[in-house]
Amino acid sequence: MKWKSFLIGAAIGALGGYAATQIVSQKTKVSPEKVLEQVKKQFKQNGSISGSWIHMVAEPFEKQHIQYQVYKGGISKNQDGVNEQFEFVADALTGTLLEVNKITEDTQAS
Template sequence: MGWKRFAVGVGTGVAVTLLAKSQLEKTQGQLSPEKALKMVKRKAQHLGSIDGSWVHMITEKLDQDQLTFDVYRGGITCTDEDGTMSAYEFYVDATTGSILKLEKQED
């Protein structure tokens, strides 16, 4: 009976490994929301000093120019050289980190 338990244990281990690998491959192509936000902040430094930022932790679909993207939506608040504070909303591609949309929010 010892070899049967061993075989069941090995089979279970292989199945769990394959399942974990497939789940990892599904999420491996996406950036974490924190990393995407960090990339946006780095690319938006020309707007002024960044005082605040936020990002949704779950991706959304964005239809733009007849294409659909998985994106993170978020925002940043910047103060320019004149001391004027402005808020911006952004959509960043969850796979590449490219900013697809950056809009200044009106008061």
């Protein structure tokens, strides 16, 4: 009877450990709203923001041969009376900015 109880306990422990590992290893995305909030906070350090947007669906992105799931968005700000626009790419898992590009007049005309 002792072996039977031991084996049942070991099996339950193994299943519980496996389930816990699966739950912990699941990568959860940061909400796009939270990412936009973080990006705006970083941009506000250098002036006021006049507008912002973020694409609500994460999409694949590759940078330096590394694959990411990312949110893309944009920020408009007024710097010394001049309206500047930026596009950004942020990691959907961490919210970390991977890329920021200033949109120039030439880029907007394309």
